[in-house]
């Protein structure tokens with residue numbers, strides 16, 4: 001579809017909440033609306049094929065007209081991107097006397113395979129073959145690690161390759177005379193640079209406003225919500241945009257068996273919490289169906305209930321409700337509160353949580369760990385944003401007001 005900008009939708013959430021089902025249903029609905037759609041799973045626990053009830057593999061397979069599916073072979077992607085570097089790290093560890101089996105384990109950063117899966121997403125985006133990519137991501141924690149990878153990798157590489165490359169060129173001949181330590185050659189540095197470029201590219205694509213958004217899938221359950229809040233905070237922190245929260249498996253009103261009364265009451269309460277934690281992001285709901293939602297017919301029914309006439313590939317929310325920036329020795333957390341009026345503002349900090357009340361509205365935000373360690377030093381309105389400044393205990397870095 002020429003002229004239509006491509007879209008990338010990432011689905012994430014705790015294991016078992018319904019990510020794969022919702023991702024598959026979204027892709028199906030979009031494909032039936034005419035978008036050439038590829039749905040890819042980066043979760044090593046692949047179940048996309050089960051959701052569609054169709055065999056899928058490491059290459060895109062046509063499921064029906066306009067709809068393609070792929071279960072990414074993370075191990076193979078890892079091999080492609082990491083092997084050369086790994087060989088060098090292995091030789092280093094071997095030189096250091098690390099046992100071969102342990103060295104194999106140590107030479108791969110945990111979660112690296114999933115990160116390499118995302119390079120397939122970039123490749124698919126660049127192929128120009130699709131209007132929409134739907135990504136069924138690994139459960140929350142893994143995805144997070146994966147999404148912040150270019151940063152994490154910098155950290156790792158700076159420690160493994162502590163010497164600047166230019167400096168290395170000078171000292172290498174000297175070094176090899178006085179030590180038997182394996183020394184990285186140009187090939188390794190080239191591989192690292194290539195890897196860096198690729199991962200930066202993946203990240204740039206996934207934070208690109210107008211292209212990529214994340215949809216958080218949750219159930220109305222305490223643990224699931226807690227994890228989703230954490231994910232949400234970190235996604236905001238790294239610049240990824242969440243455009244919807246999908247709350248799956250709500251017990252329908254018509255279920256009148258008293259056995260479910262308590263479940264229904266608690267779910268209602270949790271729905272309130274979800275609204276409080278994720279507003280103004282739209283919350284889409286899905287009922288608990290009378291059966292497993294497997295196969296194209298059931299997925300289409302689910303997508304109909306989920307999007308209710310909306311374009312599944314649309315951008316449902318396009319803003320950064322939460323921003324964090326460094327200021328002096330502390331940080332400023334900036335929260336968009338369009339309805340805020342200063343007089344009845346109440347900001348309260350409790351452990352990892354930040355409670356904000358403006359008149360009748362409440363917002364609760366889970367603080368990222370770098371802020372949770374600090375103290376609230378002040379809160380001030382600037383335009384439609386509330387800026388809360390955080391400083392080290394003792395208050396020597398007060399700012400923001």
Ligand SMILES: Nc1ncnc2c1ncn2[C@@H]1O[C@H](COP(=O)(O)OP(=O)(O)O)[C@@H](O)[C@H]1O
Pocket residue numbers: 013014015016017018019020021022047248249250286287288289290291292293294
């Ligand atoms: N709203 C729902 N009602 C009934 N069954 C559901 C619903 N959502 C998901 N399921 C079923 O739950 C199981 C797990 O869903 P899945 O999408 O694989 O979860 P995840 O990918 O988050 O681990 C699947 O068998 C799926 O058909």
Ligand SMILES: [Mg+2]
Pocket residue numbers: 019020021043045046047136
């Ligand atoms: Mg899944």
